[in-house]
Amino acid sequence: MKYALISFLLCCVQVAVGQSSKYTNAVDSLVKLGKIADVIPYLEEQLKQSPKNEEVLRMLGFYHIEKNELETGAKYYQDALLINPKCGRCYLNLGRIFVMKNDLDQGLIYFNKAVDADPNDALILSNRGRLREMKGDKSAALQDHNKAVQLEPNSLDARLQRAMANFRMENMDAACTDYHMAKTLLTQSGIQDANVLNQINSAILDICDDSRPSYYYQRSAAFYNLKDYQKAVDICAEGLRKFPTSPMILSFQGNAYMALKNYTAALSCYQAFLKNDEAILKEVRANVRFNRASEAELSVFQKGSVASVHFNMAQCNIYTGKFQDALNAINQALALAPDVKDFEKERYYNTRGHIYLALNKYDLARTDFDKSIQINKDFVLAYVNRAIAKMSTVEKIKSASFSLQGKLELQPVQINWLTPKTSALKQSESTMRSALEDCNAAIALDQQSGFAYYIRAQIKQLLADKSFLIDLQMAKKLGMQMEANLMK
Helix, strand or coil, X not given: CHHHHHHHHHHHCCCCCCCCCHHHHHHHHHHHCCCHHHHHHHHHHHHHHCCCCHHHHHHHHHHHHHCCCHHHHHHHHHHHHHHCCCCHHHXXXXXXXXXXXXXXXXXXXXXXXXXXXXXXXXXXXXXXXXXXXXXXXXXXXXXXXXXXHHHCCCCHHHHHHHHXXXXXXXXXXXXXXXXXXXXHHXXXXXXXXXXXXXXXXXXXXXXXXXXXXXXXXXXXXXXXHCCCHHHHHHHHHHHHHHCCCCHHHHHHHHHHHHHCCCHHHHHHXXXXXXXXXXXXXXXXXXXXXXXXXXXXXXXXXXHHHHHHHHHXXXXXXXXXXXXXXXXXXXXXXXXXXXXXXXXXXXXXXXXXXXXXXXXXXXXXXXXXXXXXXXXXXXXXXXXXXHHHHHHHCCCCCCEEEEECCCCCCCCCCEEEECCCCHHHHHHCHHHHHHHHXXXXXXXXXXXXXXXXXXXXXXHHHHCCCCCHHHXXXXXXXXXXXXXXXXXX
16 A cells, blocks of 8 residues: 555655746756756756755755655755745655655655645645545545645646545545546646546546446445445346346345345355356456456456355355355365465465364364465464364364354354363373464464464463463453353
8 A cells, every 4th residue: 555655646746846937947848858867967057056946956856756866855855945944845745755665654744744834735635635545544535635626626636636535435426526527627628648538537437337337346346345235235236237147246246245144145146156257358358447457467357256256155155054065165266266466365275274174174174274374474363273273183172162153254263172181181282282382373463363362262271371361351352252161
């Protein structure tokens, strides 16, 4: 997310020197001629002649930042502020430098200073809105974007930034309003910018045209992210009346049904999806956002989509206790899952491991948890599940209870072990301590994992470690459902 914000700032923060001057005209001429390397030498020569020229200092700061010479750029803006302490764009670009260093907190401090210095600069407000959004303050972000548009209703930049913000905040209709206005402004301006026009047209076709399937599944995704799952189902139903075999709409509706715990309806959607999975490429090619995707990238997307549906089918079957069906689905998911970055294949192995636990195939479960951790060494749940798999292989330790509780990805099983004789425990102490170390690793990664505390407490109890009581209390505090006999 931070890198996306840096890219945004690089595109949108301008030199902001006001009306055209001999300096801006000269620099513009050099840029148009492709003589970018001559810009800074030209400005340095002008600064020698006018050492206190705020405009030249700001331009030098900007072009040094463009060259990623951040410290030099900062010095020029600081010198400009000595001349004009109310230079809002100076503070903005100093904040931009901190953002480029991934220091978003310090960046926001300078963006706030920029707004204080010039509260009616729409560009400053748009940039602060974007930063606030990236830091999770969506309400304040939208206030900034709204004020920017209010100040400059005919500003193409302000409209585009609010359009993108509304899209990211799941307000498709508001985003469409701004995108249409942005297109009108661009057309009226006479500016020939193919990239911006393509960006606007792509968004309009993707989320604003109800004659395309994406209009419906984009809104379904938005309602899903807002946790309004019934609306997500309903908008898909509306879309399916127009496009009854649309694989994307079917998959999004299945996801919404699963969130509503209507697993039968979810499975029905996923099965209908699989009957039309070859149509995915056709539907994706029709989406303008994929215009530049290669055939290899489209193939990865298709395989990933089908793998995700099989994965979701596995989860539906787990929740309904159909573990063999779940195993068949997750095996197909793993067979299709592409080996690409960010696909989170570790979740697939973790889920299959969970299924093996339920089927009492503990060695197979442990192998899958090993694979999950190998892919992502920070995957907390896999460590706890591996601890369960290890404990389950200990002879004479039998499960007194084994049930599904809560959300699969957060708390896959609730398990309680019977205590065997002391002699049996000693024979398996090394295995138990290995399981304890897995729980320790999970808690080191996430001290809010109630499930890790819950399992560690039971292992400690079997090892006669009285600190298990503290872990039980912590697990309960963090929301774990505790069995009455265990608390006794």
